[in-house]
Amino acid sequence: ARHADRADAFSAGFRARRLAGRTHEVDDFLFTYYPHKPSLLRRWHPGAGVVLADAAGDERAAWRWYVADDERAPGGVRVDAAGYLEARGSTASFIERILGRTAARPGRFSCFGLHEWAMVYGVGPGEQRHERLPLRLGSAATDEVVETHKLACTHIDAFRFFTPEAVPRNALAPTRETQPDLEQPGCLHAGMDVYKWATKLGPLVPGELLLDAFELARDIRSLDMRASPYDVSGLGLEAVRIEEPAGKARYAAEQRGFAERSNSLRARILDELAHARRAAAAGL
Template sequence: MRVVDRLNDDERAAAHAARLAPYVTPHLERRAAGVKHPVHDFLFTYYNFRPAQLLRWNPGFEVESRTSGSAERPTHSQLARVAQVHELLVATAARAGNFGCFGLHEWAMVHGSEENRHPMPLRLSAADTDRVTESHRITCSHFDAFRFFTPSAVGMNSLQPRSDDRPAYEQPACLHGGMDLYKHAYRLAPLIGSDLIADAFELAWDIRILDMRAAPYNMTGWTLDPTGEEWTPVAIETPEGKAEYVRLQREFAERGAPIRAALIAACERVLSTCP
C-alpha cells in the first residue's frame, strides 16, 4: 500500500495537487506571459481537461459509493461513454504491440510541405526529411496522428484508420495510444479516481517528450521541463536512433499496460454496478 493510501481526503487532495504542480504551474505561467511551448503545452491544449480539473482530487465512483453510500449513479450518457472506452481499451490490450513504427507519423506530417507543424526548424533539410519518410514503411495505426499526415504522405501509410474504427487498429505500443490513456482517464472522471488520472498524465507527459525527440525538428535550446535537462534528438533515421526509440517505446508500453488494465477494471466495475 502506498503512503498516500493511508492519508485522509484533505491530505490526499493536497498530495495530488503537489504531485502535479511542477507540470501545471509552468504552463499557467507561460500562458499568462503569452509564451507557448511546442511540447509541454500539448497535454493542456490538445486534450480537453483544464489545469484546474487536473489539480482537483476526487476518490472516484467506486470509493465514494463504498465509503459513503451516497454517490450519484452514472447517467445513461456516462454509461455509454464508459462502454465505448471499455471496448477500445480491451481491443487495444488484446493486440500485439508494433515496435517498428519508429515515430514516422511526425515525419509524415511535414512530408512535401513548405510549413512545419511546430515553430521549430527541421533537423535535416526538407529534401532529406522527405527522403527519410519515403525510405521507410509507415504503419501508423492511430487515427488522431494519421489525420494530420500531409496529402502526399497519406498513401504511404500501410494502414488507413478512421475515426469510427479505432478498436480495429489501436495497439499498445503506439505512443499516441499511450498518451490517450490520459484522455480516457479524464473522460471517465469523476467515475474513476484522480490518482489514476495523474498516473496517466505523467505517462503521457513522458511519451510526448519522446514523440518530439524522435520528430524531425531541431529543438536545440529547449529543455525537459520540469527537470531542466537539455533536449537530445532520437535520430530514428539511424540504426542507433531506431534502437533507442524501440527501447523507450517498450518502456512506455510496459508503463501503460497496468494503467490500461486499471481503466478496464474501473469501467467493468462501473458497468456492473450500474446495469
C-alpha cells in the first residue's frame, strides 16, 4: 500500500489533467515520453529471489514473469528471474553495459542545458516544439545564445531533436550505436533514462528502486525546462538563466547533484541485476 500511495502521488496530476483534457509541459513528460503507465508504476515488485508466502490468490500471481513456488513457501509466488533473463537476456546485458560504462566516466558539467536551445535554433515564431510556451528571450536572442556558446551534447535522444541548423554546431555526433560509449553521468537525459532502464527490467527491479528512479527523473525534468529557452513562469517555475554566469553556476551545481543521485541508482540497479543472475543460476 505504501508503494501504491507513493506512485499515485507521483501520477495524480497527470491523471487528473488527462481526465480534464489538459496537459502540462513539464509534469506530464515522464508519462508521455516513456511508455510506462501510471498503473504499472504503482505495481510493487520484491525483486528476484524473494518468495511471497500466501500470495497464490493475489493478482500478482497472474502477472507476467511471476511463478508459483510452493516448495519454498505455502502459497508462494516469486519473480521468475531465470525465465526473464532467458527471454530478455540481451536487453539486460545492454542495460548492464550502458549503466556501468556511464557510471565509470567522469561527468561533464559545462553543457548548461543548451540541448533545449538547439532544438529551437533557427525556427520561426510558433514553430518550436512546445508551441504553447513562448520563448523567454524571443527567437533572435535565443539563436544568439546558441551561436555564442559551444554545443557539446552527448546524448542521442537529445541530439536527434536538434534543428538541422544546430546539428553541425555540436562538437559530437551521437548515434544509437555510440550511445554506450558517449553517455556520462553529468547528462540530464542520461539521468532521466535511469528510470527508463529500470522500467525495462520489469519485476527484477524492486518497487522502491523504481520509484526512486522516477523521482530523480521528475526532478531532472524540472531543471531541464527551467534552464530551457522557454518561459515557464506560467507553470509556476523560476527560470535558470544559463545565458548568464549566475545561471550557469546554478545549473552546474544542480547537475552535479543529479550526477551523484543517478550514479547511486545505477549502482543499485546493477546490484539487482547481479542478484537476479545469481537467483536464476539457483533456479529461482
